[in-house]
Amino acid sequence: MIDTETLDTRGFTVLSGLLDPAACRELAALWPDEGLFRKKIVMQRHGYGRGEYQYFAYPLPEPVERLRRALYPGLAAVANRWNERLGRDSRFPPTLEEWLAECHAGGQRRPTPLLLRYGPDDYNCLHRDLYGDLVFPLQATVLLSAPGRDFDGGEFLLVEQRPRQQSRGEAVPLR
Numbered sequence: 001m002i003d004t005e006t007l008d009t010r011g012f013t014v015l016s017g018l019l020d021p022a023a024c025r026e027l028a029a030l031w032p033d034e035g036l037f038r039k040k041i042v043m044q045r046h047g048y049g050r051g052e053y054q055y056f057a058y059p060l061p062e063p064v065e066r067l068r069r070a071l072y073p074g075l076a077a078v079a080n081r082w083n084e085r086l087g088r089d090s091r092f093p094p095t096l097e098e099w100l101a102e103c104h105a106g107g108q109r110r111p112t113p114l115l116l117r118y119g120p121d122d123y124n125c126l127h128r129d130l131y132g133d134l135v136f137p138l139q140a141t142v143l144l145s146a147p148g149r150d151f152d153g154g155e156f157l158l159v160e161q162r163p164r165q166q167s168r169g170e171a172v173p174l175r
Helices: 004-010 021-028 062-085 096-105
Strands: 037-042 052-056 114-117 156-160 168-172
Touching (some): 004 062, 021 062, 062 096
Antiparallel strands (some): 037 052, 156 168
C-alpha cells in the first residue's frame, strides 16, 4: 500500500484511491455537524493562513478510524527504520492501539485528525504539527475535493529543513 522507497528518498509518497468519491463527499459533508468535532480553528485569527479546520472528537468517523488503523503499521515500520538510521533508540509500537496507549499515558488524550475547509484565496502557512512531547514523524493527508471540479489552483508544499543547508521545497500535485 505505501511506497516506502519513495517515502524514504523524497520524504513523501502519494497514495491514490484511499477513499472512493462517495466517501470523500460524506466526510466533507460532516463539516456543519458540531457534535463530531472537539475544536474549531479560524486560521487567520492565529496567523496560520486563511481558512478553517476542525479537530474530530472521539469516536472518530468510521472512514477516518479505518484509514488510521490501516496506515499506521506501515508508517510505524518506516518511522522505526528512520530512527534506526539516525541512531535513535526509540521505536514506535506495531499497532495504533499501542501508540495511542503510550500517548494517553503521556497525557496526550485528544484525537488529532482534522477536517480543513478552504475558500477562494485561502491557504495554510508552512508549519509542523506537534501536539505534545510524543511525536509521530509522519502524517497522512487525504484530499476530499476534486481539482478542476471542486476548486482551481492549490498546491501542497512540503519543505525539508536541512542542517547547514538551504531548505528544500517540493510542490506535490493535488489529485
